[in-house]
Structures are given as C-alpha cells and as structure tokens.
Amino acid sequence: MEVVVRVEGLVKTYGGETVLGGVSLEASRGEALGVVGPNGAGKSTLLRIIAGVEGYDAGRVEVRGRVGFVPQETILLPWRSLRGNVLLAARIAGVPRREAEERLEDGARLLGIEEYLNMRPGEVSGGTARKAQILMALVLRPEVLLLDEPFTGLDVASVASLQETLTALRRRGLTMIVVSHMIGELVRVVDRLVLLSHKPARVRGVYDIRGDSSALARMLAEELGGGLAARGDPRL
C-alpha cells in the first residue's frame, strides 16, 4: 500500500515544554487511522502540524496530495450561509465556480445537509455545522482528510450519522486521520489506532483493530495500565 502520510520523529515544544517527543506514524492510501491518547497529549497539535497550519521543531512530515483539515472547534463565518462558507473555501483554493457548485451538491448529499445549505451557521444544529465544516474540507477534493475530535459535542444521532459519513468517505478511498478521545465512537470508523503517551507524546502502540479483534482489548488494557502507572497506582 502506498504511504500518503509519513511522520518521523516529530518534536514540538511550547515555551520550553516538549509536547511531542518524537512521534512517528504512517497512513496508507485509503486507510482510516485513529489517534488516541490522554487529554493534553498533543493529539491536536500533531494533526495541525500534519495539516501544515502549525510549525514544528524537529522531525519530518511528508504528505502526498491535498490535505483537508477539520479543526476541533467548528469555525464557520457567521455572516455567510453554509453554502457561502463552502464556496468561499473553494474560491480560495482556486476551484472554478461551476465545479465548486457540483462538489458542494455532491458533498452535501453525502453528508445529508442539502436542505440546510442556505441557512447560516447560527440557524443550524451543532451536528449540521460540524458536517458543513467537513464539507468545507471535502470541496477541496483532498487526498487526505484530517479530523480533530469530530464527535465532541454531538448528540447520539449526529454521532451515528457522522460515523456513517466517515465510513462512506473511507469507502471512496479517502485517507483519513481522526483524532479523538472518544475511543468507542472512533473504533467504528478507523482501521488502525495509534495510542499516544502523555507529555511528551510518543507512540505507545499501533493496533490493527480491523484485522485483529483482540487488538482493541489489548490497547485498552495498555491504556488503562499506563494511566494507573502514571498516577502511581499501588494495584499495579
């Protein structure tokens, strides 16, 4: 399988504190990779660096193809409709208007938000706004889609709908890296899970949860063990 995202020995420091302490991972074409770890482990930082919106201090990041990035917080321009937001993304990327409209309609159908396109972000639910944010990334026709905590703040129905959407995108051959602390939701959409340790973040393990049904249980055991050990729990 062709590797489309390769991160090697990535180091990132903030004000003298090392957040990423040499993270390495790979994602192959059409693969959905989940990144999990404790809060503040640097998962979002890792994703922003791969997206190219944040710099790093050492290591190497290689991405083949266009990247679409969905940030942790939904950021839509409140004075534009969902359609206006998505078309602005396309215009900035230099996508011709007609083609952008076609991509918009196609993506909106896939995400199930056609009927909300002419509404403003303040007039739709959090789930719909989140999907519009994903559509802003999809309209660029990325080869790699990066999603930061896509399930946070969504109700059960919206989570299930988003999981369906992400599964459909994976079937279309899109490479995805999804960061989330909601492992239960994440395992339904990814092929492999990368477990990060707490500051400085390093890869503690990579688990192929599609090919090996016991991988998730092993990962959870390791995560739990690591968490207790980090707190100096005497039961270990």
Place this chain on the structure above:
Amino acid sequence: MGIERVARAVYVTFTNSLAGYALALAAAVASVAAAYANKHVGAFFDALNTLIQSVSILVWAIVFMMVFGVTSRKPPVLVAAAASYPILLTSLMGAVRSLSWRFRLLARILGASRVQELVYFILPGTLPYLAAASRAAVGVALRISVVAEAFGSSGGVGYWLVYSYDIGDKDGVFAWALVLVAMMIAVDYAILRPVERWASRWKL
C-alpha cells in the same frame, strides 16, 4: 427662526457630522488593515490614537479654523473626524484582536493569502463591533461638529446656537439646543439602532 433656516442648519450639521464620521471610518479601516499587515505599523497607530485623544477638541477646532478659515465647512468635518476616529479605531483594533485567532486559523486551514484573510475573514467579522462603535462615534461627531461650527460661520446648528447667545436671545438658545437633541435622537433611532441590530446577526 424660520423652518427654512432650521432645515438648512440641520442639513449642514448633519452632513458635517456624517462627512466627519465617514472620514474617520475610512481612516480607521485603513489603519486597521495596515496594522494587520505589519505589527510595527500597528504600534504606530496605537501611538497616534493616544496622541489624538490627548489633544483637546477645542485645540483641533482652533487649529483647523486657522488653517481653513472661519467660513470653510472643513473645520467642523475634520473636528468630527478627529473626535470619532479614536472610538472607531479602538473598537476595530479590539475586535480584530479578539476575533483573529479563530478566523486566522480558518484562513490558514483554507490556505488564504494575507489579503484574502483580511477581506473575507477579519473585516466582515468586525462589523457588529463597528456598528456598536458607530453609534457612539456618530453621536460624538454630531456633538463635536456643533462646537466647531460655533467658532465659524458655516451656518450649522452650532453657529445659530452661539449667534442666539451673542444677541441675547435665550429662547433661541434653548430652541437650537432642542433642535440638536431632536436631531441626535432621530439619527439614533432611525439609522444607528437598526444598523446595529442588523449587524449583530453577524456576531459569533
């Protein structure tokens, strides 16, 4: 104090204030755009803002009167601009600072250029703050342009108010003061409040 004279005086004061406000708005937007492009320019406008605020409106009025003459309509316009510019600039700078991290992140995610970032993300985002600041700025422009009119002979409400005082016409003074108050209330309710309401829909 015929209706024709009142209408003419209101027109002169209103256009003086509005022109001053428009001038201040253009200058404030240009200053913010320049400050956004370069932080040293931003520091310059911060200092300029402090300087303008530290000079009394009376000084501005006298200086502009000396430069342009007492019959010119420029002094009231420029004094109104000098009074409303700091209000608009302070509000816009604050709005840009508070908004920018979110919209800058989105702009960077989408690969926007610096100009696109300013035009599509930052300036529209400041509109609700600008509308709120404009209410204060237009009010100040109206009150201050009247002061400058009092020194000259441009024929605005300020001129007639002082004229009435000079000839000892107490009723005239109160009547012109009432005209001014009515004018400010009308502008506030007919223009500024609706604009602020409209712009607040854009707020995050």
